[in-house]
Amino acid sequence: MTTASAVNKSALPPGRAQAFLKRLQAGEELAHAMAGTAAGAIFVITALVLYELITQSTLARQKFGWHFLFSSTWNPVTGDFGALPFIYGTVVTSILALLIAVPLGVGAATFLSELAPAKVSNALTFLIELLAAVPSVIYGLLGIFVLVPILQHSVVPALKAVLGALPIFAGAFYGVSYFSAGIILSVMILPFIISVSREVLLSVPRDQRDASLALGATHWQTTWRVVIPYASKGIMGSIFLALARALGETMAVTMVIGNTPQIKASLLAPGYSIAAVIANEFTEATGDLYLSALIELALVLFGVTFVLNGLARIMIMATGTKGTH
Amino acid sequence: MVKIDKASNVTKQPSQSLIQRLLLAAVAVASLAGVGSAALSVTGAGATFPYPMYSKWFNEYHKLHGDIEFNYQSIGSGGGIKQVTEGTVDFGASDGPMNDEQLQAFKAKRGCEALHFPTVLGADVPTYNIRGVTVDLNFTPEALAGIFLGKITKWNDPEIAKANPNVKLPNTDLIVVHRSDGSGTTYVWVDYLSKISPEWKSKVGVGTSVNWPVGLGGKGNEGVSGLVKQTENSVGYVELVYAIQNKLPYGQVKNLSGNFVKAELASVTAAAAGAAANMPADFRVSITNAPGKSAYPISSFTWLLVPSKISDASKKKAIVDFLHWMVGPGQKFAGDLAYAELPKQVAAQEEKAISKIQ
Numbered sequence: 001m002t003t004a005s006a007v008n009k010s011a012l013p014p015g016r017a018q019a020f021l022k023r024l025q026a027g028e029e030l031a032h033a034m035a036g037t038a039a040g041a042i043f044v045i046t047a048l049v050l051y052e053l054i055t056q057s058t059l060a061r062q063k064f065g066w067h068f069l070f071s072s073t074w075n076p077v078t079g080d081f082g083a084l085p086f087i088y089g090t091v092v093t094s095i096l097a098l099l100i101a102v103p104l105g106v107g108a109a110t111f112l113s114e115l116a117p118a119k120v121s122n123a124l125t126f127l128i129e130l131l132a133a134v135p136s137v138i139y140g141l142l143g144i145f146v147l148v149p150i151l152q153h154s155v156v157p158a159l160k161a162v163l164g165a166l167p168i169f170a171g172a173f174y175g176v177s178y179f180s181a182g183i184i185l186s187v188m189i190l191p192f193i194i195s196v197s198r199e200v201l202l203s204v205p206r207d208q209r210d211a212s213l214a215l216g217a218t219h220w221q222t223t224w225r226v227v228i229p230y231a232s233k234g235i236m237g238s239i240f241l242a243l244a245r246a247l248g249e250t251m252a253v254t255m256v257i258g259n260t261p262q263i264k265a266s267l268l269a270p271g272y273s274i275a276a277v278i279a280n281e282f283t284e285a286t287g288d289l290y291l292s293a294l295i296e297l298a299l300v301l302f303g304v305t306f307v308l309n310g311l312a313r314i315m316i317m318a319t320g321t322k323g324t325h
Numbered sequence: 326m327v328k329i330d331k332a333s334n335v336t337k338q339p340s341q342s343l344i345q346r347l348l349l350a351a352v353a354v355a356s357l358a359g360v361g362s363a364a365l366s367v368t369g370a371g372a373t374f375p376y377p378m379y380s381k382w383f384n385e386y387h388k389l390h391g392d393i394e395f396n397y398q399s400i401g402s403g404g405g406i407k408q409v410t411e412g413t414v415d416f417g418a419s420d421g422p423m424n425d426e427q428l429q430a431f432k433a434k435r436g437c438e439a440l441h442f443p444t445v446l447g448a449d450v451p452t453y454n455i456r457g458v459t460v461d462l463n464f465t466p467e468a469l470a471g472i473f474l475g476k477i478t479k480w481n482d483p484e485i486a487k488a489n490p491n492v493k494l495p496n497t498d499l500i501v502v503h504r505s506d507g508s509g510t511t512y513v514w515v516d517y518l519s520k521i522s523p524e525w526k527s528k529v530g531v532g533t534s535v536n537w538p539v540g541l542g543g544k545g546n547e548g549v550s551g552l553v554k555q556t557e558n559s560v561g562y563v564e565l566v567y568a569i570q571n572k573l574p575y576g577q578v579k580n581l582s583g584n585f586v587k588a589e590l591a592s593v594t595a596a597a598a599g600a601a602a603n604m605p606a607d608f609r610v611s612i613t614n615a616p617g618k619s620a621y622p623i624s625s626f627t628w629l630l631v632p633s634k635i636s637d638a639s640k641k642k643a644i645v646d647f648l649h650w651m652v653g654p655g656q657k658f659a660g661d662l663a664y665a666e667l668p669k670q671v672a673a674q675e676e677k678a679i680s681k682i683q
Contacts, residue, residue, distance in 0.1 A: 074536060075536035076507075076534040076535065077534075077535050077536065078536075144551055144555070145551075172498070174500060174541060175552075175555060175556060176541055176552065255544065255548065259541065259542025259543070259544070260540070260541055270542075272542075276505075280507070280542070283400055283506075284401045284402065284403035284507025284508060284533045285403060285534075286403040286406055286533070
């Protein structure tokens with residue numbers, strides 16, 4: 001039997017051939033191949049999306065060049081397009097959302113993993129994960145019918161009374177604004193931060209906590225100085241996920257941001273975001289230059305996501321992570 | 326050695342042949358059922374404004390001709406023009422007529438003309454929310470242009486006040502609301518503003534999306550009315566049908582003859598009748614600021630876009646028959662849905678134009 005198979009596979013030494021066959025039979029090679037294909041598919045899809053965005057936006061890129069990124073005009077009638085107000089709106093609302101959601105989210109995750117009894121923790125986590133399943137349009141409706149009136153009648157007058165001198169709270173407030181959009185976005189990204197951070201915090205090994213407590217640290221000191229730093233990479237991952245969602249969020253933002261392409265320092269002014277303008281104008285965009293400009297905006301959003309993620313990672317590396325494994 | 330019993334080979338299990346027969350019967354029935362319900366399906370896409378009307382029409386027409394099914398997707402006028410040019414749909418629908426550039430593109434792509442058939446009439450109305458004002462305000466063309474250009478910033482501006490002598494207008498800032506999405510509603514509004522204001526025409530222009538000098542953007546008629554309802558001292562524009570069905574307060578506009586007219590089915594039809602005298606053969610006409618003492622100035626047709634050559638004979642017959650029905654018996658369904666009917670002269674002209682479809 002062995003001589004027959006050795007004759008067949010005369011190219012390979014018998015030992016290696018048999019080892020290969022054995023791995024194939026055990027499913028190793030197949031498993032590697034499938035996993036590799038899945039990973040490769042993601043790269044391929046991203047590359048295809050990027051390719052489409054680049055080719056379809058050629059007309060606009062050739063006409064406007066780099067000026068597109070710095071121009072504030074958006075005029076479909078004369079064919080003059082510029083992306084700056086949208087980039088500004090996207091970045092401002094996403095950063096505002098993160099500023100609100102990260103402390104709340106990490107705090108809630110810490111509570112759920114460290115301090116709450118298991119039953120409470122599980123029930124609350126279930127509810128929070130339900131929040132992630134709510135469609136964007138519902139958040140938009142909630143924003144315009146619930147949040148905006150509350151802000152108009154209660155929150156913003158109080159805010160202006162105390163902090164009205166600051167340029168970020170200057171000017172008239174009409175309800176729809178960067179501020180409202182930032183708050184709605186923070187509610188939308190909260191579930192991602194909470195559920196992923198909670199999982200990561202729960203997976204911190206028992207002995208890390210025990211060692212810290214044994215050395216005389218209090219529960220809070222253990223949580224703040226040992227557990228959270230250990231889990232910081234996972235928490236950062238959840239923040240990136242949340243940031244990606246905030247940057248791309250469309251319907252909820254377009255319903256509460258005011259859809260006005262302008263750049264204002266005040267958070268209470270209406271603005272616009274890239275995803276919102278694409279959603280609003282894409283179906284009616286007749287004319288190749290108009291369509292091409294909208295697709296170039298999509299390409300810019302791609303770029304903005306890339307840059308913001310990169311900056312965030314650099315910031316993490318610069319501040320360093322003490323006390324991790 | 327195993328002995329093969331010939332008898333057992335020949336006889337199959339009784340249940341096996343029964344199953345096979347049942348399967349065969351099921352497949353036969355399924356295929357016959359498919360053949361029987363092979364309805365002719367005609368697809369169209371386009372404007373959102375007339376969607377409720379078209380929906381009702383296609384439903385009623387299907388009751389009369391059960392073997393023909395019209396399928397309409399309201400993706401927007403721009404989408405309708407694009408898709409009918411590409412040939413993805415059999416007909417398109419648009420609130421604004423195709424411009425020369427789009428007609429050229431259609432001819433180049435499809436090798437025939439794009440015929441426009443007016444279906445119903447729509448109108449834009451100025452809706453507002455002013456504290457303490459519950460009556461219908463009068464708006465002059467100059468007032469509307471000034472408001473939307475950002476030049477009139479207070480409600481008690483003389484231009485608005487002089488048309489409303491009996492109304493106490495507050496000395497508050499005026500907040501403008503417009504559409505953020507491209508739409509036929511916007512097209513009609515800015516078309517009117519361009520006609521009555523040379524400054525608007527040169528500064529902003531006409532289109533389904535424009536660079537608004539001032540104002541907040543709401544998505545869809547519902548977005549604009551939502552913003553107006555929630556923002557005190559605001560003014561915006563919505564479709565008449567939408568305002569009627571949602572019981573929104575809206576003002577009267579001064580027409581070309583100098584009368585303040587409230588938008589109603591009768592005044593909108595009067596605007597079209599006023600323009601019917603000079604109707605071009607291809608029906609691509611703007612009827613904003615139309616002559617006629619009871620005409621509402623911000624009215625518009627909405628059109629079906631049909632290729633002049635349809636290769637599929639059964640589809641061609643379906644579309645031609647539907648168009649004949651639409652300009653005749655179909656018009657009576659318009660009133661219930663708050664759409665204005667076509668005036669008789671226009672309907673008669675259209676009947677003749679339908680024969681242009683080859």
